[in-house]
Amino acid sequence: MNLRKLKLVSGIILFAVSFVMSAWSQTKSKRYDLQGEVLSKNPAAHEITVRHGNIPGFMPAMTMPYKVKDPAVMQELQAGDKIAAVLVVHGDDYWLENVRITDRSGRKTAKAVAAAHLLAVGESVPDLPLKNQDGKTIRFRDFRGKAVLLTFIYTRCPMPNFCPRLSSQFAKIHDDLKKTPEDYRRTHLLSITFDPKYDTAAVLRRYGLAYLDDDASGFAHWDFASTTPGDLRQLANAFGLEYVEEDNQISHSMNIVLIAPDGTVAKYWSTEWTAAELETALREQAAKATATSPQTSARNR
Amino acid sequence: MLTGCSWFATELTSDTTQGQALFLLHCADCHEGAHPDLHKQPPRLEGLFQSKTLPSGAPATDAQVRKTIIEGRRTMPAFDQRLSDKDLDDLIKYLHTLK
Numbered sequence: 001m002n003l004r005k006l007k008l009v010s011g012i013i014l015f016a017v018s019f020v021m022s023a024w025s026q027t028k029s030k031r032y033d034l035q036g037e038v039l040s041k042n043p044a045a046h047e048i049t050v051r052h053g054n055i056p057g058f059m060p061a062m063t064m065p066y067k068v069k070d071p072a073v074m075q076e077l078q079a080g081d082k083i084a085a086v087l088v089v090h091g092d093d094y095w096l097e098n099v100r101i102t103d104r105s106g107r108k109t110a111k112a113v114a115a116a117h118l119l120a121v122g123e124s125v126p127d128l129p130l131k132n133q134d135g136k137t138i139r140f141r142d143f144r145g146k147a148v149l150l151t152f153i154y155t156r157c158p159m160p161n162f163c164p165r166l167s168s169q170f171a172k173i174h175d176d177l178k179k180t181p182e183d184y185r186r187t188h189l190l191s192i193t194f195d196p197k198y199d200t201a202a203v204l205r206r207y208g209l210a211y212l213d214d215d216a217s218g219f220a221h222w223d224f225a226s227t228t229p230g231d232l233r234q235l236a237n238a239f240g241l242e243y244v245e246e247d248n249q250i251s252h253s254m255n256i257v258l259i260a261p262d263g264t265v266a267k268y269w270s271t272e273w274t275a276a277e278l279e280t281a282l283r284e285q286a287a288k289a290t291a292t293s294p295q296t297s298a299r300n301r
Numbered sequence: 302m303l304t305g306c307s308w309f310a311t312e313l314t315s316d317t318t319q320g321q322a323l324f325l326l327h328c329a330d331c332h333e334g335a336h337p338d339l340h341k342q343p344p345r346l347e348g349l350f351q352s353k354t355l356p357s358g359a360p361a362t363d364a365q366v367r368k369t370i371i372e373g374r375r376t377m378p379a380f381d382q383r384l385s386d387k388d389l390d391d392l393i394k395y396l397h398t399l400k
Binding site: 059155158159160161168207 | 339340381
């Protein structure tokens with residue numbers, strides 16, 4: 001084969017290969033440069049929370065948790081560190097690679113989200129008033145004698161894997177519990193909003209009805225509530241939650257808390273959980289509840 | 302926010318519109334792909350304006366779509382205060398192209 005033909009053939013092969021590669025690349029990983037600041041780290045979950053800048057054409061500036069697989073890197077990182085990394089996106093999965101600390105000077109002055117007092121398992125939850133979807137004031141002590149599954153959401157959350165998923169799974173748990181009246185009576189679900197300004201009682205009611213399939217009797221078992229901004233911060237500290245308002249979007253860590261019938265914290269979950277696991281744990285706590293409790297009759301609706 | 306695989310579902314022309322960029326950023330995560338974990342499956346938006354009614358049953362008009370985006374609906378979040386009037390115009394223009 002002469003040189004010209006060889007060039008032509010190899011040119012065609014290269015073109016074909018690159019065509020196939022680009023088609024195939026739809027299922028391959030996408031890689032993006034990311035720069036930001038580490039706000040906190042959760043080594044047990046292999047995650048760091050990063051406030052990062054705009055990733056053009058992909059994601060606006062945001063604060064959210066990312067997985068970092070390398071334990072040595074995780075160990076080295078501190079809140080306040082400025083980092084450069086590669087965000088790898090593979091289908092629904094995503095993580096950070098090639099994390100480099102570009103500036104360590106923020107470590108001392110890091111406004112790390114330090115809990116004023118993070119509740120340990122076994123400690124009592126705070127007695128803060130909440131306003132539910134009916135505009136009624138409720139308190140955690142109203143649920144003494146029941147096992148409570150608590151989480152934080154906001155109705156404008158646009159990320160399907162965050163609040164929509166969380167509320168959807170709570171709806172599943174609610175529906176499952178309805179099938180077992182005894183456990184239904186001894187449990188309660190509570191969704192508190194990060195966004196009390198937008199999530200008024202009326203908004204929460206509409207949101208709740210969407211997840212309760214328009215059965216308002218479900219509110220007797222699942223409250224959607226708000227607090228004042230000051231109390232919200234206190235609750236967030238108590239339960240180790242991080243949230244930041246940015247560009248009309250609230251970046252927040254996911255946090256689910258199981259509260260025992262005696263009003264103490266029984267368990268925490270953050271990102272790794274299944275509805276089945278939450279439901280099992282809730283039922284187990286409910287089994288510890290007394291069959292008749294003065295508080296249950298006070299919740300007469 | 303980070304489901305990457307569905308972005309190639311719509312045909313990318315060389316003239317990428319602002320509306321399309323907004324759609325990819327704000328809408329595609331829910332309205333494309335499968336979501337077995339969600340209480341209700343978000344409807345696909347292809348042919349949204351081809352029909353007389355929206356998935357909700359409301360008339361398929363620009364005003365109704367605009368209202369739904371701003372206020373949200375059922376398990377769909379409200380985009381109130383998150384999208385400017387121009388954003389909404391561009392987005393709705395783009396939605397008209399989805400067949």
